[in-house]
């Protein structure tokens with residue numbers, strides 16, 4: 429395996445296999461220029477997953493708030509919170525809670541949803 433460093437230097441290493449370990453360091457790229465409050469490469473959000481920029485929501489490991497727990501299930505929940513709050517931002521007449529699919533006897537997808 430040949431590893432090319434940022435300075436262009438290449439170091440050869442003997443290896444039987446390569447296991448990629450990606451995503452350990454957040455790289456927020458252009459988001460850094462949007463004016464969003466970012467602390468230690470994490471996007472600060474409130475309980476509605478609102479960032480410091482109106483109309484911009486965030487969810488998942490990239491978010492930060494007091495008591496944050498970085499697990500898959502937490503990210504899923506935050507995504508639902510972010511999407512439903514974004515929907516009411518776009519259309520304030522929409523209810524924040526979209527309802528349960530099981531509320532409608534016609535079946536999944538038939539209930540009011542964003």
Ligand SMILES: Cc1cc2nc3c(=O)[nH]c(=O)nc-3n(C[C@H](O)[C@H](O)[C@H](O)COP(=O)(O)OP(=O)(O)OC[C@H]3O[C@@H](n4cnc5c(N)ncnc54)[C@H](O)[C@@H]3O)c2cc1C
Pocket residue numbers: 451452454455456457458487488489490498499500501503
């Ligand atoms: C070693 C390890 C083990 C874990 N085990 C568990 C576990 O057992 N159970 C559990 O619940 N959680 C576990 N987690 C935590 C879990 O992986 C995360 O909570 C979850 O993956 C977060 O999902 P996410 O979509 O927010 O972020 P990610 O899964 O990190 O997805 C973010 C995506 O955005 C991409 N990205 C980054 N920057 C940019 C950019 N500038 N432009 C475009 N795309 C970009 C990344 O490449 C990545 O694909 C583990 C984490 C680690 C590191």
